[in-house]
Amino acid sequence: MKGLFKSKPRTPADVVRQTRDLLIYAQRSPDSRESKREEKMAELCKNIRELKCILYGNSESEPVSEACAQLTQEFFREDTLRLLIMCVPKLNLEARKDATQVVANLQRQQVHSKLIASDYLEANIDIMDVLIQGYGDTDMALHYGAMLRECIRHQSVARYVLESQHMKKFFDYIQLPNFDIAADAAATFKELMTRHKSTVADFLSKNYDWFFAEYNSKLLESSNYITRRQAVKLLGDILLDRSNSAVMTRYVSSRDNLRILMNLLRESSKSIQIEAFHVFKLFAANQNKPADIVGILVANRSKLLRLFADFKIDKEDEQFEADKAQVVREIAALEPKELS
Amino acid sequence: MAVHHEEPTSTSRKLHFPLDSSAYQILGEIGSGVSAVVYKALCPSVNSAVVAIKSIDLDRSRSDFDAFRRETKTMSLLSHPNILSAHCSFTVDRRLWVVMPFMSAGSIQSVISSSFPNGMSEPCIAVILKETLNALSYLHDQGHLHRDIKASNILMDSDGSVKLADFGVSASVYEPNYLNSNSSSKTSSFRLTDVAGTPYWMAPEVVHSHNGYGCKADIWSLGITALELAHGGPPLSHLPPSKSLLLRITKRFNFSDYETRGGTDKNKSKKFSKSFKDLVGLCLDQDPNKRPSAEKLLKHSFFKNCKGVDFLAKNLLNGLPSVEERFRVLGGVLSKNDEDEDEDDDDDESARARVRNRRISGWNFNEDGLDLHPVFPTESGSDSGGNSVFPTESSSESVGKMVRFSGETIIRLSSESHESFLSSPGRVVEEEGAHLVRGDESGESMESNLSSLVGVDSNAGGVDREAMVSGLTAFMRSLDEQRSNVVTLIGLLRGEEVGEVMLSREEQMGQVIERMRVELENERERNFQLEMELEFLRIQISGAYTTTSAGSID
Numbered sequence: 001m002k003g004l005f006k007s008k009p010r011t012p013a014d015v016v017r018q019t020r021d022l023l024i025y026a027q028r029s030p031d032s033r034e035s036k037r038e039e040k041m042a043e044l045c046k047n048i049r050e051l052k053c054i055l056y057g058n059s060e061s062e063p064v065s066e067a068c069a070q071l072t073q074e075f076f077r078e079d080t081l082r083l084l085i086m087c088v089p090k091l092n093l094e095a096r097k098d099a100t101q102v103v104a105n106l107q108r109q110q111v112h113s114k115l116i117a118s119d120y121l122e123a124n125i126d127i128m129d130v131l132i133q134g135y136g137d138t139d140m141a142l143h144y145g146a147m148l149r150e151c152i153r154h155q156s157v158a159r160y161v162l163e164s165q166h167m168k169k170f171f172d173y174i175q176l177p178n179f180d181i182a183a184d185a186a187a188t189f190k191e192l193m194t195r196h197k198s199t200v201a202d203f204l205s206k207n208y209d210w211f212f213a214e215y216n217s218k219l220l221e222s223s224n225y226i227t228r229r230q231a232v233k234l235l236g237d238i239l240l241d242r243s244n245s246a247v248m249t250r251y252v253s254s255r256d257n258l259r260i261l262m263n264l265l266r267e268s269s270k271s272i273q274i275e276a277f278h279v280f281k282l283f284a285a286n287q288n289k290p291a292d293i294v295g296i297l298v299a300n301r302s303k304l305l306r307l308f309a310d311f312k313i314d315k316e317d318e319q320f321e322a323d324k325a326q327v328v329r330e331i332a333a334l335e336p337k338e339l340s
Numbered sequence: 341m342a343v344h345h346e347e348p349t350s351t352s353r354k355l356h357f358p359l360d361s362s363a364y365q366i367l368g369e370i371g372s373g374v375s376a377v378v379y380k381a382l383c384p385s386v387n388s389a390v391v392a393i394k395s396i397d398l399d400r401s402r403s404d405f406d407a408f409r410r411e412t413k414t415m416s417l418l419s420h421p422n423i424l425s426a427h428c429s430f431t432v433d434r435r436l437w438v439v440m441p442f443m444s445a446g447s448i449q450s451v452i453s454s455s456f457p458n459g460m461s462e463p464c465i466a467v468i469l470k471e472t473l474n475a476l477s478y479l480h481d482q483g484h485l486h487r488d489i490k491a492s493n494i495l496m497d498s499d500g501s502v503k504l505a506d507f508g509v510s511a512s513v514y515e516p517n518y519l520n521s522n523s524s525s526k527t528s529s530f531r532l533t534d535v536a537g538t539p540y541w542m543a544p545e546v547v548h549s550h551n552g553y554g555c556k557a558d559i560w561s562l563g564i565t566a567l568e569l570a571h572g573g574p575p576l577s578h579l580p581p582s583k584s585l586l587l588r589i590t591k592r593f594n595f596s597d598y599e600t601r602g603g604t605d606k607n608k609s610k611k612f613s614k615s616f617k618d619l620v621g622l623c624l625d626q627d628p629n630k631r632p633s634a635e636k637l638l639k640h641s642f643f644k645n646c647k648g649v650d651f652l653a654k655n656l657l658n659g660l661p662s663v664e665e666r667f668r669v670l671g672g673v674l675s676k677n678d679e680d681e682d683e684d685d686d687d688d689e690s691a692r693a694r695v696r697n698r699r700i701s702g703w704n705f706n707e708d709g710l711d712l713h714p715v716f717p718t719e720s721g722s723d724s725g726g727n728s729v730f731p732t733e734s735s736s737e738s739v740g741k742m743v744r745f746s747g748e749t750i751i752r753l754s755s756e757s758h759e760s761f762l763s764s765p766g767r768v769v770e771e772e773g774a775h776l777v778r779g780d781e782s783g784e785s786m787e788s789n790l791s792s793l794v795g796v797d798s799n800a801g802g803v804d805r806e807a808m809v810s811g812l813t814a815f816m817r818s819l820d821e822q823r824s825n826v827v828t829l830i831g832l833l834r835g836e837e838v839g840e841v842m843l844s845r846e847e848q849m850g851q852v853i854e855r856m857r858v859e860l861e862n863e864r865e866r867n868f869q870l871e872m873e874l875e876f877l878r879i880q881i882s883g884a885y886t887t888t889s890a891g892s893i894d
Binding site: 056093094097101142177178179180183184186187224225226229230269270271 | 359360398399405406408409412413415416417419428429430431433434436482483
């Protein structure tokens with residue numbers, strides 16, 4: 001692209017303003033003559049490409065922070081972000097990708113050491129609805145998904161998404177038949193559930209019942225291998241996070257949860273087995289095991305001990321061996337006292 | 341940059357291929373690797389399209405699926421005539437199916453091995469490289485690195501069209517920040533300071549990925565690919581792959597790269613044009629900044645009268661066995677060697693580990709012979725302190741020096757194994773210099789090269805002789821040690837008395853003397869320390885005498 005823009009010494013703010021005008025044009029219903037429209041759309045794509053070049057630099061030059069700040073300021077001074085996001089379906093593939101990268105980059109731009117994107121999104125939080133629903137559209141999913149993941153870097157935005165009705169839809173998005181889209185949704189879901197610790201802990205304690213009911217039935221007991229595997233891994237990450245300790249204690253006191261995890265332990269997939277172990281060990285290590293949990297563990301004691309005896313991972317892992325030894329000790333020492 | 345083909349915005353995501361394995365009729369296997377199989381298949385519901393399906397065993401990958409997510413995402417978002425994109429991808433139980441257009445002529449690598457074991461003609465090479473460069477120019481413009489450019493990842497269709505494939509290890513420069521700052525995920529294995537790719541083709545800065553690398557690493561790999569097309573294989577590739585690095589070194593020691601392939605005569609009666617050599621030379625510059633971009637390379641004189649892809653179809657595909665047949669022939673061999681050289685993925689962890697084991701620490705490109713000589717590092721465990729004399733990372737700012745001397749010992753792989761010993765270090769550095777000194781080994785060039793070896797700026801007139809001598813001695817010692825290690829290994833492995841052949845009597849004596857000298861030095865050191873200690877004790881005793889704090893003496 002070099003040399004293309006050399007003759008036009010426009011400021012970054014100029015580029016933003018011109019992009020905005022073109023976006024407004026593109027949004028209008030296509031009643032004007034087609035040829036003119038094509039021309040304008042081509043110009044819009046060029047402008048978006050230039051925005052990207054300013055923000056990321058190109059092969060010849062690094063981005064200039066002053067230019068980036070100007071661009072960002074102008075971008076959020078008016079409603080350009082919303083316009084751009086709404087117009088993505090009207091762009092060609094290359095411009096869609098450029099737009100995605102522009103939106104992603106803007107989330108991290110600081111103006112006077114302030115993330116103004118965060119303030120903008122807080123005031124325009126409904127944009128998130130558009131982005132999340134993108135997972136339902138095969139053509140938009142990867143673009144909107146990538147933008148969404150960048151936006152939930154802002155804690156307030158993540159909180160909104162977690163508490164919105166959209167949260168339930170993720171359980172379906174994760175299992176969409178298109179692998180690339182399902183994987184993208186899973187990455188976003190994981191980001192939501194792990195990035196902002198206090199927000200996540202707060203969300204889980206308030207929404208414990210429906211969330212884990214869905215998590216268990218739709219993800220951990222899914223017929224889809226990859227869903228189960230990702231879900232059990234993420235569950236381990238969530239429960240082992242110190243900020244979620246209250247949630248963890250609650251989770252490992254449920255006999256239904258234990259049953260699901262024990263089924264995952266019996267899977268023929270080594271990877272799932274290992275991830276399941278990292279959750280199962282929490283049930284075993286719990287020092288205040290409810291009687292029914294103890295009951296199940298005692299009833300399955302010999303089977304569990306046999307399983308763990310041959311339970312090895314390919315790579316040597318001291319922590320894993322130590323955990324295993326402790327789980328075995330716990331189970332071996334169990335007495336079904338309260339049941340008798 | 342490449343022509344932008346505007347696609348109508350109305351068309352939805354390409355053709356809609358079914359996301360269900362039962363909708364495909366598998367015709368046969370056309371490739372296999374550590375954790376993936378590639379099938380040729382028919383899709384009756386989409387105009388009976390012939391497709392290639394890469395089926396990846398997900399259970400064999402330990403990591404989370406970010407790598408696959410990115411690969412499939414890349415493949416569905418890239419759109420260029422020279423890039424193999426995916427029709428769709430979906431999971432089938434534990435396997436990930438990536439459905440792609442079927443490229444009926446298979447990989448260029450398989451074309452080479454079945455029809456052109458000694459390399460292709462220059463006009464063919466030009467077309468292939470040009471088409472590949474088109475793809476690279478597009479990729480780099482998008483901020484993507486391919487990171488695994490090689491002939492087996494360049495596919496050809498029956499009409500001669502060429503597509504770059506396999507984004508198993510590709511990366512986007514727009515993503516790493518995000519990934520690295522994401523503390524909860526372990527996806528950092530894909531940051532751009534990681535080692536990825538296939539070793540023969542890997543650029544020096546990728547091997548030594550301390551500082552990260554960019555698009556220019558792909559350009560290096562393209563240069564190696566050019567050699568691969570010209571000679572029939574990348575440097576050293578004719579040697580059978582094996583598990584251990586040490587075994588590989590000992591096997592390769594004393595072999596010139598193309599010796600066995602081209603017979604004993606050194607130039608194999610193959611002549612390459614000046615512009616081709618120049619192109620390869622530009623790609624294989626040790627300094628990534630000096631390598632031209634893909635866009636720039638497309639304007640190189642080598643591509644001036646470049647033919648179209650139909651030329652390839654005419655010249656390469658005649659009498660070529662089908663992809664399936666080629667796979668059957670090669671497949672047996674491949675599986676025996678437990679290696680994956682065909683169109684497959686390397687994104688399995690074990691594969692990546694293996695990749696790491698096959699590092700090559702540097703290359704010496706000999707433009708005249710169009711040869712590239714790799715320099716292998718040894719296992720770090722076998723290193724001796726002798727290397728510490730050499731400059732470490734901090735002094736390697738001068739762009740010329742790409743071969744690292746810290747923690748590594750250099751083995752020169754040379755076609756003339758009888759070459760005098762001392763000339764080796766000179767040759768090692770020779771090609772590394774910013775001002776390449778080729779071929780001639782006059783005293784002066786030797787001197788400047790060697791001075792750069794010990795960290796003295798070769799442009800400065802004065803050379804610190806003492807530093808140089810000590811550097812050289814240490815270098816020689818490390819070479820000797822290396823040599824004796826290799827001999828021991830060969831002895832162990834073959835049970836033969838190869839040692840005598842490789843070590844002359846003088847050298848052995850020299851080694852013994854050197855070792856004794858070191859011992860003597862150590863002895864002296866210890867003696868001195870003991871004396872110091874004695875002195876210290878004496879002082880303490882006399883002190884204790886007066887203060888009567890005898891408890892401190894034992």
